[in-house]
Amino acid sequence: MSTPKIQMLQRTIKRLMRRQAWPALDRAIEKTRPEDLAFILRDLSADERPVLIAHCKDDDKRAAVVADADVALAAGLLAALPREHAVALLKRIEPDDVSDILEQLDDEVAAGLLELMGIADRREVEELSRYDAASAGGIMSPRFFSLGRDTTAGEAIHKLQQLGDDLEMVFYVYVVNEVGQLVGVLSLRQLVTHRPDQRIFDIMVSDVISVSPEVDQEEVAKLASRYGLLAIPVVDDGNKLLGIVTVDDVIDVLREEATEDILRMGGAAGGDLAQQTVLRATLSRFPWLLATGLGGGLSALVIWAYLDALISHVALLIFVPLVLGMTGVTGVQSATIIGRRMDEGRSGRALLFSLVRQTVAGLFLGILCGALLGLGLRVLGLKDGATALLLGTAVAGSMGAAAALGAILPLIFSRLRLDPTLAAGPFVATAVDLVGLVIYLAIGTSSLFG
Amino acid sequence: MSTPKIQMLQRTIKRLMRRQAWPALDRAIEKTRPEDLAFILRDLSADERPVLIAHCKDDDKRAAVVADADVALAAGLLAALPREHAVALLKRIEPDDVSDILEQLDDEVAAGLLELMGIADRREVEELSRYDAASAGGIMSPRFFSLGRDTTAGEAIHKLQQLGDDLEMVFYVYVVNEVGQLVGVLSLRQLVTHRPDQRIFDIMVSDVISVSPEVDQEEVAKLASRYGLLAIPVVDDGNKLLGIVTVDDVIDVLREEATEDILRMGGAAGGDLAQQTVLRATLSRFPWLLATGLGGGLSALVIWAYLDALISHVALLIFVPLVLGMTGVTGVQSATIIGRRMDEGRSGRALLFSLVRQTVAGLFLGILCGALLGLGLRVLGLKDGATALLLGTAVAGSMGAAAALGAILPLIFSRLRLDPTLAAGPFVATAVDLVGLVIYLAIGTSSLFG
Numbered sequence: 001m002s003t004p005k006i007q008m009l010q011r012t013i014k015r016l017m018r019r020q021a022w023p024a025l026d027r028a029i030e031k032t033r034p035e036d037l038a039f040i041l042r043d044l045s046a047d048e049r050p051v052l053i054a055h056c057k058d059d060d061k062r063a064a065v066v067a068d069a070d071v072a073l074a075a076g077l078l079a080a081l082p083r084e085h086a087v088a089l090l091k092r093i094e095p096d097d098v099s100d101i102l103e104q105l106d107d108e109v110a111a112g113l114l115e116l117m118g119i120a121d122r123r124e125v126e127e128l129s130r131y132d133a134a135s136a137g138g139i140m141s142p143r144f145f146s147l148g149r150d151t152t153a154g155e156a157i158h159k160l161q162q163l164g165d166d167l168e169m170v171f172y173v174y175v176v177n178e179v180g181q182l183v184g185v186l187s188l189r190q191l192v193t194h195r196p197d198q199r200i201f202d203i204m205v206s207d208v209i210s211v212s213p214e215v216d217q218e219e220v221a222k223l224a225s226r227y228g229l230l231a232i233p234v235v236d237d238g239n240k241l242l243g244i245v246t247v248d249d250v251i252d253v254l255r256e257e258a259t260e261d262i263l264r265m266g267g268a269a270g271g272d273l274a275q276q277t278v279l280r281a282t283l284s285r286f287p288w289l290l291a292t293g294l295g296g297g298l299s300a301l302v303i304w305a306y307l308d309a310l311i312s313h314v315a316l317l318i319f320v321p322l323v324l325g326m327t328g329v330t331g332v333q334s335a336t337i338i339g340r341r342m343d344e345g346r347s348g349r350a351l352l353f354s355l356v357r358q359t360v361a362g363l364f365l366g367i368l369c370g371a372l373l374g375l376g377l378r379v380l381g382l383k384d385g386a387t388a389l390l391l392g393t394a395v396a397g398s399m400g401a402a403a404a405l406g407a408i409l410p411l412i413f414s415r416l417r418l419d420p421t422l423a424a425g426p427f428v429a430t431a432v433d434l435v436g437l438v439i440y441l442a443i444g445t446s447s448l449f450g
Numbered sequence: 451m452s453t454p455k456i457q458m459l460q461r462t463i464k465r466l467m468r469r470q471a472w473p474a475l476d477r478a479i480e481k482t483r484p485e486d487l488a489f490i491l492r493d494l495s496a497d498e499r500p501v502l503i504a505h506c507k508d509d510d511k512r513a514a515v516v517a518d519a520d521v522a523l524a525a526g527l528l529a530a531l532p533r534e535h536a537v538a539l540l541k542r543i544e545p546d547d548v549s550d551i552l553e554q555l556d557d558e559v560a561a562g563l564l565e566l567m568g569i570a571d572r573r574e575v576e577e578l579s580r581y582d583a584a585s586a587g588g589i590m591s592p593r594f595f596s597l598g599r600d601t602t603a604g605e606a607i608h609k610l611q612q613l614g615d616d617l618e619m620v621f622y623v624y625v626v627n628e629v630g631q632l633v634g635v636l637s638l639r640q641l642v643t644h645r646p647d648q649r650i651f652d653i654m655v656s657d658v659i660s661v662s663p664e665v666d667q668e669e670v671a672k673l674a675s676r677y678g679l680l681a682i683p684v685v686d687d688g689n690k691l692l693g694i695v696t697v698d699d700v701i702d703v704l705r706e707e708a709t710e711d712i713l714r715m716g717g718a719a720g721g722d723l724a725q726q727t728v729l730r731a732t733l734s735r736f737p738w739l740l741a742t743g744l745g746g747g748l749s750a751l752v753i754w755a756y757l758d759a760l761i762s763h764v765a766l767l768i769f770v771p772l773v774l775g776m777t778g779v780t781g782v783q784s785a786t787i788i789g790r791r792m793d794e795g796r797s798g799r800a801l802l803f804s805l806v807r808q809t810v811a812g813l814f815l816g817i818l819c820g821a822l823l824g825l826g827l828r829v830l831g832l833k834d835g836a837t838a839l840l841l842g843t844a845v846a847g848s849m850g851a852a853a854a855l856g857a858i859l860p861l862i863f864s865r866l867r868l869d870p871t872l873a874a875g876p877f878v879a880t881a882v883d884l885v886g887l888v889i890y891l892a893i894g895t896s897s898l899f900g
Contacts, residue, residue: 003672042796161643189620193610276807285812289779307768317753322743328879332718345457358731361728426778
């Protein structure tokens with residue numbers, strides 16, 4: 001369903017709730033997909049959400065809606081239910097999602113729910129919660145379809161038929177040896193297109209792309225994307241198969257990481273947007289402003305040092321905001337482009353070329369903009385030739401420096417094991433503003449041009 | 451293969467080429483996956499690339515490498531080959547990829563290659579090139595697996611076995627009626643788990659999520675992601691099945707769109723990064739700087755208007771860079787957060803709440819930062835109480851205004867049918883700098899505080 005259609009349906013559902021038109025509400029919920037109900041849930045009030053869940057036809061639908069909802073929302077809904085009811089839903093949700101939801105709850109509440117889940121389910125969830133939530137181990141599903149080497153294609157299909165709906169996403173059959181080590185993989189497609197009496201060992205591909213559970217989820221997503229895989233097996237040091245990361249998780253990871261990158265660039269990372277109150281928004285935005293404020297404090301010292309010159313050469317003063325704007329944009333441009341190149345996994349040599357290219361481009365842009373400014377001032381008759389030349393040179397110098405600094409910062413960040421995307425946000429803007437200002441004022445007050 | 455491993459292999463391949471150690475090069479290429487070779491190709495020189503392609507074992511491997519390479523690179527490689535050889539590779543590449551590659555070539559060259567491809571392949575490619583490259587029609591594959599309603603599960607499996615390797619990614623069987631209209635879908639899994647004599651019409655799901663070919667690729671990716679689909683069928687107005695968009699394309703789209711968003715925020719969008727020269731980098735970065743320069747010109751007028759006040763109240767002058775930095779970050783924060791909320795498809799009401807929340811948070815942050823500045827100046831004994839209060843108030847006012855403006859701009863951009871992400875880049879930074887500066891100077895020079 002397209003987003004506008006869902007928003008329309010949401011208004012309908014809210015109206016039916018207000019009117020307490022329960023049979024109509026039940027019908028509306030019944031014919032809506034769980035994914036759409038989870039989408040609608042986000043923008044309902046805290047009072048309306050449990051009503052929507054209560055009016056789902058059965059626990060299967062309820063569980064599907066909760067599993068598709070934002071994890072903090074899901075936790076809130078479950079916490080409000082009687083324990084036994086919450087457990088009934090959790091048992092219908094994939095263990096990796098259960099682990100994420102429980103992490104949002106009070107330790108005691110989570111332990112109480114786990115207790116009631118039964119040993120098998122509980123062990124699966126506990127196994128997963130050992131790993132970092134953003135690692136392959138944290139997002140993998142321990143429910144995969146694996147068979148011994150001597151199984152035939154026919155037997156494999158028979159086992160698949162017996163599985164029922166326990167394994168939601170079966171794309172591949174993993175082949176393991178006697179001690180559970182991964183030795184090969186074959187697709188459902190290959191299973192179907194070979195003779196039933198062939199051993200899967202003879203059909204399978206033995207060169208399997210796998211990851212260890214500690215690998216960062218972004219790296220897993222990149223591998224799946226690069227090799228066009230629908231699932232990536234997670235194996236321990238001894239190559240024992242622990243779980244699989246499926247393509248739907250990969251897509252979630254890609255979307256999460258994209259959002260995180262954008263929020264970092266915008267100086268707004270930290271904290272869950274969906275759960276944001278004014279206080280949380282204020283707290284998560286403050287650290288970035290503090291860094292900018294410190295940079296601004298240093299800029300104040302620079303202005304103070306050049307105060308006499310600025311007051312006696314007002315031409316220099318007037319263009320301070322322009323220079324800060326231009327250096328900020330130039331530096332962020334360089335940092336963004338180099339950051340992307342690094343994200344693409346370019347080699348050191350290619351990065352070096354990019355760095356030089358963007359710095360030279362920044363210098364050209366500086367000369368271009370400086371010349372435009374100088375010429376503009378001269379043609380409009382606002383300044384004499386010497387002043388125009390001086391201002392133009394100062395703008396060019398500060399922009400060139402900003403371009404270079406912006407290009408280098410992501411590389412430095414990466415060396416310090418910080419996310420290069422951070423370098424393209426307020427941090428670089430503040431740094432290049434300061435450096436740009438110093439260079440602008442130093443050139444502008446020099447007697448180079450008499 | 452992890453990125454560091456690929457980079458090591460790349461150095462090996464370059465060394466083998468330099469030493470003209472052809473048998474060793476052949477072996478290294480033979481045991482490397484086409485996806486990894488395509489990755490390596492990007493950072494080889496223009497002379498080395500055709501050598502790598504030439505040393506692939508056969509046309510199947512060559513075609514796989516070319517299909518996985520960046521589209522501009524692929525086009526360059528094909529253009530350098532003899533026509534017959536290029537066509538042999540194109541015939542082994544999926545029609546949607548062929549269409550993208552041909553689009554990069556000279557019209558004449560492309561037409562010449564198409565001519566040689568044979569009627570069936572040619573028609574498929576021409577059909578696809580009718581649609582915008584960034585639409586569902588532009589990324590769909592016309593090669594899907596569809597069957598009539600009365601086919602049984604057993605017959606369907608038999609047909610699947612006869613297909614061979616022609617259809618690369620078969621996840622679903624699409625069910626069509628006599629005139630090719632899509633009536634249902636079932637998964638390979640469902641096919642296998644039902645009795646061979648059951649009609650697929652009785653197994654299939656008839657409520658199929660599909661898109662029309664004009665739908666934007668980002669919307670298609672969002673649908674696939676929301677509903678956890680491995681493929682989305684593309685149908686025309688009459689519900690006739692035209693093609694399918696598969697999950698690997700969806701992942702490519704998500705990555706492309708994320709990169710585009712980040713480049714837009716960084717003021718560096720436009721032009722293909724992979725193909726960038728200094729000149730192209732300069733040209734693609736210039737428009738953003740021009741916009742910033744215009745804003746800076748207006749700021750210069752503002753400073754000029756307040757010149758006397760700034761010279762007689764140097765306290766006000768000293769903090770101009772600080773204020774510009776703080777308003778810039780505050781505005782971009784608001785714009786980034788609201789932009790993300792819009793991307794999530796939040797309803798108008800939820801967006802309004804977000805807008806108010808971020809504006810209030812910005813005002814709080816302004817008061818906090820203003821108070822810190824005022825107190826700092828007072829405690830350090832740098833300014834008298836009245837000046838400190840005035841400066842703090844001016845900072846708070848400008849930051850609050852920046853937060854509000856930053857929050858509103860993405861909504862305005864979206865109304866004007868522009869990408870809201872554009873609003874979180876240099877554009878908003880420039881706009882809030884200007885507005886922030888005016889408010890700061892207006893408050894700072896007011897006689898409110900005597």
